[in-house]
Amino acid sequence: MFSFIQLQADTITNAASNVVIEKIAPNTEISTLGFLLKGGVWLIPIGILLFYTFYLIIERYLFVSKASKIDTLLMRDVRDNLNSGNLDLARSIAERNNTASGNIIKEGILVIGRPIVEIESNMDRAADIEIGEMEKHLGHLGLIAGIAPTLGFIGTISGVIKIFYSISVTENISIGNISGGLYEKMISSGAGLIVGIIAYSGYHLLNGKIDNFALKIQKQILEFVNIIQRS
Structure with a gap:
């Protein structure tokens, strides 16, 4: 009798286990690409x-890094040649440097003999041109930082509108129907925010690099003017 009861209990337990197993949710794993495409x-x-x-950040970083190099030996070589009165060699040294700093110093050498104020003004204008070249297209990053999150938000709003339209037509207000459609549409908002953060960070990092160059070049202009005055 006890064995019969035990057998029935085991049968019921196995049946319950099978029911639980059957009710386990199917595998819902999805690839990253597939997840993004739902946006x-x-x-x-x-x-x-x-x-x-990414193209702008990499291209501008390489350009600014190359153009903003400050050769510590450049001013020494220019100073030695200016003190010896060899202006042509000093100008050649600045030209061969092939950097924004060399171009600015070259502009100063070309107007040696004129008033100091005019020399300094000419070098400042050259510095502004070089900095302008470095800042080219950086405004695009600032624009993307504002546009990308907005596009993502628009994508989410349009998706929400479609969800509520579907509810009004089918009268199906189940949580699964709402949450399933909503999470898919919020992917666009998340993607837009990520792109905006990358663009915003790149914009300010590159501007910081350019500002650092602007400070260093002003020191070089001052040093060049002092060399001219002493000469």
Whole structure:
């Protein structure tokens, strides 16, 4: 009798286990690409902005890094040649330097013999031109920092509108229907924010690098003017 009861208990336990197993949710894993594609068509312009952002950051960083190099030996060589009265060699040294600093010093050498104020003004204008070249297209990063999150927000809003329209037509207000559609549409907002943060960070990091160069070049202009005055 006890064995019969035990057998029935084991049978019921196995049946319950099978029911639990059958009710386990199916595998819902999804690839990263598949997850992103659920964000809708608004991810296309956001993706384009992302690639353009990376291109601008890399291109501008390489350009600014090369142009903003300050050769510590340049001023020494220019000073030695200016003190010996060899202006042509001093100008050649500045030209061969092939940096923004060399171009600015060259502009100062070209107007030696004129008033100090005019020499300094000429070098300041050359510095402004070089800095302007470094800042070229940086405004695009600032624009992307504002546009990308807005595009993501628009994508989310359009998705929410579609969800509520679907509810009004089908009268299906289940949590699964709402949350499923909503999380997909919020992907575009998250993607837009990420692109905006990258563009914003790149914009300010590059501007900081340019500001650092501007400070150093002003010191070099002052040093050049002092060399001319002493000469």
